[in-house]
Amino acid sequence: MGAEPDRITIDGDIDVTVRRSPRARRMTLRVARAGGAVVLTLPRAVSMAEGRAFAQSRADWLRKTRATMPQRTVARFGAALPYAGKRIVLTPAETKLVRLDGERLLMPAHRPAGVVSAAWLKHIARQKLARAADRYAARLGLSYRALTLRDTRSRWGSCTHDGRLMFSWRLAMAPEEVLDYVAAHEVAHLRHMDHSAAFWACCEALMPGHSVHRRWLKQHGHELLAWVFVEDAGFD
Template sequence: MTLRVARHGGEVVLTLPPRISADEGRAFAETKSGWLRQVRARMPEARIAAHGAVLPVAGQGLLITPSPLSSARIAGEALLVPENRAAGPVVRAFLKHQAQQALLEACTRHAAALGKPFRAIALRDTRSRWGSCTSDARLMFSWRLAMAPYPVLDYVAAHEVAHLAHMDHSPRFWAAVERLMPGYAPQRAWLRQQGDTLLAWRFGD
């Protein structure tokens, strides 16, 4: 039996093997009620990407501001969005574009340094991982990395590119990450400590 709290929304998920009854599963979950309350209490509250909200973009807080524009753009400490459209979907599209550009640059640079080309980059709104690498050299990332400080995004890019050479988390893999991004530990720690704040943002879905 496994019990986890989803990083998106805080839903409690109980997984039972075939031989375990639902009653046994409920009894198991009840024994973990204190732990569940603690985990959910530590989760950041949901944030709505709407006019007047301060949204992180590359680690900088920007005030979402309605403006007579046709598309979103950064102006100083503001993220200007079309005033006649809902802010959430516009901001989400903007973040995806930012992530695509930044990750393509970072992955291209790291792949050249490693001598291992990748086939494609895809963006998803993943909840359990920030990136992944397939055996056929396709890289996938969460577009929410566009909200993180650039060095954090760059670390995730280096991490997944390193998997092009080592499809595991062996010492050789971590040595490759270190070669691509010396001193990556603070960025890895930032994701562990602050990553849930990126997942807390809602964009009108």
């Protein structure tokens, strides 16, 4: 008996990634908000034939849902990339350094625009998030152990029990107030490792009116996730 496929196609045009999960209790279908990728999760005891039939029965829903998702946008020269809630045009230039010039991000013409712009966003995100986290932690009279950046798909930030903060570097693309809110949210977890009323009161004390920024992420966060930077890179 051969290995079962990790991808199937239904209706001839909908590609579905298949994942097995020993923890899953039922079959689930999810559509990624960035790009519309479809993932079918199957419990261990469910057959591939059952999974295929399940996905097939929801083909119309999948097609309608994917139609509402923003298409992936490649970060290339000439693209208008979100930055701090605005748009900047990725512009090739005779330069060795990346430099923001009004509404243009000037970058070395001989280097891939996606790699360079992603590295620049990470650099900016680290600076801004560290400043915000330091500021909010000082207000609480607390400190954190480390701050790391990742390209996460399901959360914009997290805080561990031992005080390690993690943020998505794509927050550099969001409005400044939204980035600040996520920093305040995670720092508040240094005091309350839950989402209790006390936690939300702490968030409100750190950033009054934070709910509008939380709402912005729910409404527009998928637009930031839709950007493709081709490959990962660091920034010196």
